[in-house]
Amino acid sequence: MKQLTIQSSQRSYPIVMEAGLRFHVKKWLKKEYSSILVITDDKIADKYLQDVVSSLEGQHVYSYIVPAGEASKNMDQYYKLQTKAIESGLDRKSLIIALGGGVIGDLGGFVAATFMRGIDYIQMPTTILAHDSSVGGKVAINHESGKNLIGCFYPPAAVLYDTETLASLPYREIRSGYAEILKEGFISDIHLTEELLSLSLQQVTTAQLENHLEAGIKVKAAIVEDDERESGVRKYLNLGHTLGHALEARLGYGTVTHGEAVANGMLFALHVSEDMSGEELPFHELHHWMKINEYPVIDIEEKRIAELVKSMKADKKSVSGHIQMVLLNQVGEPTVANLHDSSVEAYIRTYIERMNKL
C-alpha cells in the first residue's frame, strides 16, 4: 500500500494505492454517512460495482450507471444524477463515490460539488489516465461548445486507487494514461522523463506501473497544493493540452483517446518550445516513443489549421483572445506563453513541414 496526503484549501485528503482496495472501501470512510451513492459506467459496473457495494455492507448504498464514454459528461446525465440523488433520499451528510475513469470522476465530482451546495465524494479511479483527473479537485461536465466548460474546484474526501483494476486495462488505455505521466515528467523531472521515454509500454510490469503512477501523482499533488485554483504553476499541467483538446474536439471524442491527443499536443509544444527557447528539447525522442508505443501521430491538414486555431482560442485557458500554451525552457522547467493566433498558426505550419520531413 502506498499513501499520500494532499493539503487543499478546504480540507486535507488521502490518496491510497492498494491492490484489492475495492473489497474494503468501508475502512477508508472517515465519517458516518447517512447514505452513499456509487456512480459508475456500464463497462466498469460489470467488473467492479458489486465488489464496491458489498464492501459497504451495513450502509444505505445506491448506485447509478451511466453509459461509458465522454458523451456522458453532459448536462442531461448531470441532471439525471441529481434526480437520482434526490429520489434516493441523499442529504447533506451523504457521500458520492465515483467509480471509474476520468469521465465518471469529473461527472460524479461535479454532482457532489453542487448537490445541496456540496456533499463529500470519493474518487475511485479505475484507469491510469484518471490518476491525473482524480487528484486536485477539478470537476466538470462538457458544454456542447467545449470540454469542461461547466464545473468547479471541489476537492474529494479521498482518492482510493485499487491498482488491481489497472491490470485488465486494454493497451490503448495504458497508452492514454502514460501520456499524462510523461507530461508530469516533462514539467518537473529529467530523470523520470528519461526513464519513461525509454519504456516500451507493452512490457511494463505491474511494479513499474505502480511506481510511475506514484511518481506522477506526487508531481500532480505538489502542484495542486501550491496552486489549487490554477492561477500559477497549476497551469503547467496543461502541457500538451491546448492543441490536445482542439484535436480531440475536431477529430471527435473517441476517435483519439485523451492521452493520444495530449501526446500529439506535447510534440507540438516541444516544437514551439525549441523555437522560443533556442534549446534542443527531446522532440525526436518523444516522436520515437510515440511510434514504438503505437500512439497515432496525427497528420494535420493545411485546410484544417484555421479551425484548429479557432478551437484552441475557445479553450478556457485563453484570456483576452490570446492562446495560452505551456512550453518548456528545458525539461523540468515549464513556462506559460500567451500567443497571438497568427503566431500559433505559423507554428502549426512549420510543425507540419517538420513532420513531413521525418
Place this chain on the structure above:
Amino acid sequence: MKQLTIQSSQRSYPIVMEAGLRFHVKKWLKKEYSSILVITDDKIADKYLQDVVSSLEGQHVYSYIVPAGEASKNMDQYYKLQTKAIESGLDRKSLIIALGGGVIGDLGGFVAATFMRGIDYIQMPTTILAHDSSVGGKVAINHESGKNLIGCFYPPAAVLYDTETLASLPYREIRSGYAEILKEGFISDIHLTEELLSLSLQQVTTAQLENHLEAGIKVKAAIVEDDERESGVRKYLNLGHTLGHALEARLGYGTVTHGEAVANGMLFALHVSEDMSGEELPFHELHHWMKINEYPVIDIEEKRIAELVKSMKADKKSVSGHIQMVLLNQVGEPTVANLHDSSVEAYIRTYIERMNKL
C-alpha cells in the same frame, strides 16, 4: 453611502448601499475584467439595465434577460446562460453582474460559480428581499423536486445595492422583504424585533428602510462570517423557512411571495417554540403585525398536513429523515431542533386549532 466588509473563507468583499449607485458601477470594479455579462430579468431590464450598461462604458459589456419569476431559476435557463457566456467570449478574467432580485442573484451567481470553474460576479440586488440572498455566497437553481437543491457556496466579488431601486417596489415586495429582516431580528436582537413589530409597512420612510436593511445585513454578515458553510449558526437564518418552503412549493411559487411564506413559517415556528421552551414568545404580536401589514395568514387544511410534512422532510436541511426546524428559546436566542415527522404533524394540528380560535 453605507459600506460593510464581509470576510469569507476565499476572499473579503464589500457591501455598498448608496442611492444612484447603478450610475457608477465601474468605480466599484476592483480589477480589470476582460468582459462583463449583465444578467437580469425582463421587469428589471426596462428600468435599470441601460443605466448599468452605460455606467460600464469602455468595457466589453453583454447582457442577457431572463423572464421574471422563480420559474427562471431552472436548469434550462442555467444552460442558456452558460451558452451565452461562451458565445460572448467570456473567459476566466470576465465578470458576471446579477442585476435583480433573489432569483437573478441565485441563478447568475451559480452560472458564475461554475463557468470555467468559477469567475467573479457582483450582486446588484434590486429588492429588499434580496438583501438576504445576495450576502453570504449561497447560489443555486431549483430542481423540479425542490428549491435550491442544485448549487454551491461561492462568495461574490461585491454586493452593490442601489437603494433608489427600492423606491419603486410594489407594496407586496416590501412586505416580502421585511419578513426576512424581521427574521434577522428574531434570531439576534429583541430591540430590532420590537421596532419592526411596531411598524406599519405602508408608512415606512426611505431612511427607516435603509436603516432596517443595514441592520438586517449586519446580522446576516456576522452569521455568515462565523459559519460560511452552514454547519452551525448559519442554520438560524432558516427560521420560518422549513414550513415556509413547503408552503411555497405546495401553493405554487408566485401564489405567495417568499416573504409571505416565511412570515407564516415563523408564526408556526413561534408556536412550536413556545411549546418546546415553555416561554411566552411574540406569537400574537407577529400575528397582529401580519394582519395590519396584509400578509396572507395561510389556512392549513387538515387534508394537506401529510403532504406538507412530506415536503418539509424533502427540504435539504433535513438529515436522516428528520425535519430540521429553527426554534427560539427566546427572542435573540435561536436553536436547531431535529423533529420526527409525527411530532411535526402533531404541531401542525395544534397550530391549526390555535389559529381557528384567533
